[in-house]
Amino acid sequence: MEAIAENTAKVDNMIDTKKDVQNNSPESADLSNLETVGIPFSDNAKMSMRDVDVFYGDKQAIHGVGLDIGQNEVLAMIGPSGCGKSTFLRCLNRMNDTIDICKVTGSLQLEGQDIYDPKLDVVPLRARVGMVFQKPNPFPKSIYDNVAYGPRIHGLVSRRAELDEIVETSLQRAGLWNEVKDRLHAPGTGLSGGQQQRLCIARTIAVSPEVILMDEPCSALDPIATAKIEELIAELSENFTIAIVTHSMQQAARVSNRTAYFHLGKLVEVNETEKVFTNPDHSLTEAYITGRFG
Amino acid sequence: MASAPENQKTIELVNQNLAKRYRAEKRFRAYGIASIGFGLLCLLFLFTDIIGKGHTAFLTTYVKLNVELSTDALDIYDVNDPQQIAGADYQGVLKKALRERFPEVTGRRDKRALYGIVSSGAGFEIRTLIEQQPELLNTTLDLWVLADDDYDTYYKSRSSDEGAYTGRFNEKQISWIETLIADGAVEKRLNTTFFNAGDSREPEQAGIRGAIMGSLFTLLVTLALSFPIGVASAVYLEEYAKKNKFTDFIEVNINNLAAVPSIIFGLLGLAIFINFFEMPRSIPLVGGFVLTLMTLPTIIISSRAAIKAVPPSIREAAMGIGASKMQVILHHVLPLAMPGMLTGAIIGMAQALGETAPLLMIGMVAFIVDVPGSISDPSTVLPVQIFLWSDSPERAFVEKTSAAIMVLLGFLIIMNTLAVWLRKRLERRW
Ligand SMILES: Nc1ncnc2c1ncn2[C@@H]1O[C@H](COP(=O)(O)OP(=O)(O)O)[C@@H](O)[C@H]1O
Ligand SMILES: [Mg+2]
Numbered sequence: 001m002e003a004i005a006e007n008t009a010k011v012d013n014m015i016d017t018k019k020d021v022q023n024n025s026p027e028s029a030d031l032s033n034l035e036t037v038g039i040p041f042s043d044n045a046k047m048s049m050r051d052v053d054v055f056y057g058d059k060q061a062i063h064g065v066g067l068d069i070g071q072n073e074v075l076a077m078i079g080p081s082g083c084g085k086s087t088f089l090r091c092l093n094r095m096n097d098t099i100d101i102c103k104v105t106g107s108l109q110l111e112g113q114d115i116y117d118p119k120l121d122v123v124p125l126r127a128r129v130g131m132v133f134q135k136p137n138p139f140p141k142s143i144y145d146n147v148a149y150g151p152r153i154h155g156l157v158s159r160r161a162e163l164d165e166i167v168e169t170s171l172q173r174a175g176l177w178n179e180v181k182d183r184l185h186a187p188g189t190g191l192s193g194g195q196q197q198r199l200c201i202a203r204t205i206a207v208s209p210e211v212i213l214m215d216e217p218c219s220a221l222d223p224i225a226t227a228k229i230e231e232l233i234a235e236l237s238e239n240f241t242i243a244i245v246t247h248s249m250q251q252a253a254r255v256s257n258r259t260a261y262f263h264l265g266k267l268v269e270v271n272e273t274e275k276v277f278t279n280p281d282h283s284l285t286e287a288y289i290t291g292r293f294g
Numbered sequence: 295m296a297s298a299p300e301n302q303k304t305i306e307l308v309n310q311n312l313a314k315r316y317r318a319e320k321r322f323r324a325y326g327i328a329s330i331g332f333g334l335l336c337l338l339f340l341f342t343d344i345i346g347k348g349h350t351a352f353l354t355t356y357v358k359l360n361v362e363l364s365t366d367a368l369d370i371y372d373v374n375d376p377q378q379i380a381g382a383d384y385q386g387v388l389k390k391a392l393r394e395r396f397p398e399v400t401g402r403r404d405k406r407a408l409y410g411i412v413s414s415g416a417g418f419e420i421r422t423l424i425e426q427q428p429e430l431l432n433t434t435l436d437l438w439v440l441a442d443d444d445y446d447t448y449y450k451s452r453s454s455d456e457g458a459y460t461g462r463f464n465e466k467q468i469s470w471i472e473t474l475i476a477d478g479a480v481e482k483r484l485n486t487t488f489f490n491a492g493d494s495r496e497p498e499q500a501g502i503r504g505a506i507m508g509s510l511f512t513l514l515v516t517l518a519l520s521f522p523i524g525v526a527s528a529v530y531l532e533e534y535a536k537k538n539k540f541t542d543f544i545e546v547n548i549n550n551l552a553a554v555p556s557i558i559f560g561l562l563g564l565a566i567f568i569n570f571f572e573m574p575r576s577i578p579l580v581g582g583f584v585l586t587l588m589t590l591p592t593i594i595i596s597s598r599a600a601i602k603a604v605p606p607s608i609r610e611a612a613m614g615i616g617a618s619k620m621q622v623i624l625h626h627v628l629p630l631a632m633p634g635m636l637t638g639a640i641i642g643m644a645q646a647l648g649e650t651a652p653l654l655m656i657g658m659v660a661f662i663v664d665v666p667g668s669i670s671d672p673s674t675v676l677p678v679q680i681f682l683w684s685d686s687p688e689r690a691f692v693e694k695t696s697a698a699i700m701v702l703l704g705f706l707i708i709m710n711t712l713a714v715w716l717r718k719r720l721e722r723r724w
Contacts, residue, residue: 095613100536126616133614137607139626149625150615200611207615 031266037281038271040260042070046211046241047092047129052106054087054096054265061087064106065267067260069211074233074242076256076273078249080288083262085245089213092243093129094122110211127154130209134216136196138188138203143180146188146199147171150207166206174202175232194225201232205240212236214244218251230255249289253277261285344703348696354485354498355446356438357411357474359391363424364432373431379424384417388439396470407467411474413440415499438481443497443690445471449480450693461689488697492665493679497690500683502698504665508578508658508673509647509705515582515669516589516646521639523586524593525628528635531594532601533623552591559588560655568656575657576672584652589642596638600631633720640713644706650677676702 041048045068054062061084069075077085087096094115096102108115115125127150138146147167150156157163167184171177176198180191188199197217204212214233218226233242233255246252252259252273259276261269261284269282280286365373367390368382389409393399399408416439423437424430441449444461448471451459460468474480491501535541563584567573573580604627612622653659658674659682666673674682676698683695 093614095610098609098613123616123618126614130616131610131614133607133610135607137605137611139608139611140630149612149617153615153617153621153625203611204615 031264034266034268036066036267036270038269038275039258040067040267040270042068042073044071045069046071046073046111047243048107048109049092050107052088052091052104052108054084054091054105055101055103056087056099057101061265062091063265065262067267067270069241069243070257072237072239072241073258074237074244074256076252076259077243077245077262078247078252078259078288079262079268081247084265085262086215088262089215089243089245090131092211092213093126093131095126095131097122127207128209129211129213130204130207132197132200132204132212132214132217135220136193136200138191138196138199140187140189142185143171143188143191143199144184147202147206150203154207156207170202170206171199173205173236174198175228175235176202192225194221194228197221197225197229198232201229201236205236209240211241211243214242216245216247219247226251249277261288263288344696344699348693348698348700350450351488351693351697352485353450353482354487355441355449356481356483357441357445358436358438358477358479358481359388359395359412360434361387361391361420361437361439362434363387363420363430364434368431370431373428376425379428380421382421382424384420384424385414388412388416388420396473399466404466407464408470410442410467411445411470413442413498414496415494416440438483440487440498441480443688445480446498447689449475449482459689488694492663493661493674493682494663495661497686497688497694500691500694502676502679502701504662505674505676505679505698506701507666508581508662509675511578511666511669511671511673512581512585512653512658512675513643513647515579516585517639517643519582519586520589520593520642521635524590524639524642525597525635527590527594528597528601529623529628532598533619533627548591548594552595555651556588556649557651557655559584560652562587563652564655574670574672576660576662576674577670578658578666578673578675579669580656581653581658581675582669584656585646585649588649588652589646592642592645593635593638596641597631597635600634600638601627603634604630633717636716636720637713640709640716644709644713647675647705647709648677648702650675650681653678676705 047069049068050066052062052065053060065088077089079085090096091104091108092115096104104116110125110129114120115129139149141149144167147170148163151163151166157166168177168181171180176195179195180186180199188196191199197220201212201217218229221229230251233244236242237257244252244255256273258270259273260267261276261280261282263284269276269280269285271281275281276285277289280289364387365371367387368384369386370378370382372378392408392411393405396408399405419440420437444463448458448460448463448468451457452475471480487499488501490503491499492504494500531541531544535544563580567580567583568575608626608630609622612626617625653675659678660672660674661682662672662674664671680695680698680702683691683698
């Protein structure tokens with residue numbers, strides 16, 4: 001009995017403190033005319049987005065986001081879950097097209113070309129802007145066929161030897177070659193989670209995209225596999241432009257050049273990663289990185 | 295934090311309930327086992343009944359007669375003329391052999407009854423023999439010839455508990471057959487006719503081949519039409535069609551059609567294919583059309599379920615590297631959905647194989663002797679053949695009916711095994 005009473009007291013206490021936090025919490029701040037602070041734009045933009053609004057039916061998921069992704073930059077996107085990071089990322093290669101109720105407005109450009117131009121074909125767009133997903137999703141085919149699929153459908157090669165070479169270099173760049181070179185024809189689904197994700201990265205880079213979008217690529221992986229992928233991202237940034245959504249702030253800090261903080265569908269702050277994590281400009285960003293909500 | 299005595303209490307409570315939970319679980323399992331047991335029992339009953347009645351149909355009775363194959367008796371004056379060989383009176387020499395075997399029989403009536411010992415089709419067997427071995431002409435030899443169905447039934451039932459089935463037999467007929475049996479001149483042999491012949495009014499000459507071929511042609515037409523149409527519809531509805539009132543309407547209708555009594559499809563087929571397009575009656579092509587209408591809903595529904603079950607992550611993966619919609623469907627969705635779609639198709643085919651009512655409507659119930667050779671030859675199908683035989687008065691058709699059911703069940707088991715095997719095999723490709 002005594003114990004229970006003690007417990008109740010504790011919980012009450014906690015609720016009290018929580019109330020206190022809420023009262024002056026940034027969550028209650030007025031967001032209606034929020035302006036993005038920091039340096040959202042870049043002189044050397046690979047992709048540039050302006051005034052992007054995204055709606056799911058009547059519900060608006062992204063509000064007037066303006067952001068550049070620089071050439072060969074690694075841009076991290078962070079924010080509480082449900083704030084629209086994935087939604088925004090999926091606009092960048094029009095993966096949202098598959099959702100009937102999803103409407104995108106504003107200007108989204110890849111090297112000055114409007115990617116939502118109705119005349120633009122999404123097939124070559126997605127070859128130029130590849131995507132790696134949250135859950136590793138290799139095709140139920142062999143490792144070789146997984147990597148070779150993109151080059152095959154885009155007709156990038158005419159001879160088997162060329163294809164072999166693309167498969168080998170892609171697997172090498174994804175840091176998977178040594179682990180799988182003896183079993184290229186074993187099913188890709190038989191690999192471990194981390195290997196599968198690297199296979200998915202190899203599959204994406206096999207079509208030599210210019211931009212790689214990654215949506216929480218490590219959230220389903222253990223720390224060792226995560227470390228490997230993070231290393232890989234650093235290497236890949238030499239050749240590719242990368243936008244990565246992550247829920248891990250450490251990860252953002254480790255791999256990215258700039259970090260964008262999203263909050264309730266709005267872009268709050270974009271800054272050099274180091275600055276975001278040491279001395280953010282916006283109180284919302286600070287609240288998030290210090291773990292007051294998330 | 296709970297104190298130690300309280301922890302103790304919780305554990306005691308849990309333990310008390312544990313016994314109850316285990317009992318409930320045991321009961322739950324027992325229900326399942328009982329249900330399966332009941333199902334198996336029904337199946338066992340069905341099988342023993344049908345096999346018990348039908349197994350005798352795979353043997354048929356032959357009698358040994360001393361036949362004189364003289365050209366005189368056969369009315370052949372030129373042995374090199376195939377037409378004469380084909381047209382000779384073989385039944386006549388059998389009658390003569392019977393008269394010689396039972397010389398005491400006199401009078402037209404009795405003689406007629408005596409001739410009835412051998413099947414009216416026995417002559418054809420001798421014709422085939424002579425055509426193959428013309429050197430047997432003008433010899434006299436012991437031949438085993440097909441017995442009539444009444445004698446077949448009598449001989450088969452002789453050793454049964456209820457005693458021999460005499461039916462319409464009179465004393466004399468019984469004495470003749472008993473004499474032959476006593477002489478060792480009656481024997482049961484493998485009934486090849488049953489597997490090689492078409493239908494006949496004479497049970498001993500009736501076979502299942504016509505119905506098997508009819509079913510085969512009908513199912514071929516059904517499969518060739520319903521699988522591609524069903525899969526294409528399912529792909530369109532799942533992958534392309536916008537979700538709106540109209541597609542909802544289509545979905546409701548497909549589900550409805552799956553439950554429409556099959557005879558209505560028969561009436562529809564009669565109205566459209568036979569009355570409007572004036573296609574011939576009784577042919578497997580029209581039967582296939584009708585069964586296509588009937589199986590399409592099943593195939594569409596199962597194909598849609600199979601397509602829906604393809605993980606969205608695979609579609610996203612393919613689209614993410616720039617596969618077009620069609621490539622996503624052809625390279626990823628269809629191969630992954632194939633086991634499910636094939637299972638649906640085979641179940642649909644098994645349904646079609648057992649279907650009778652709609653085929654009655656388009657005339658596949660006719661009495662057809664010739665084994666069909668194509669989808670445009672008049673024919674009947676296995677379940678209709680079963681229906682026809684079960685309706686025939688001759689006692690010998692009872693075992694034929696059961697035997698035909700066994701053949702039908704055999705095909706069904708083969709098809710369903712194939713479905714399971716295909717699914718396992720295709721799924722093993724991850
Ligand atoms: N397919 C969808 N249909 C409707 N609403 C969606 C869909 N996907 C995401 N949303 C909504 O959009 C908002 C942003 O989601 P999302 O981009 O997935 O957030 P995040 O990736 O930052 O966690 C959420 O409120 C979510 O409910
Ligand atoms: Mg997300």
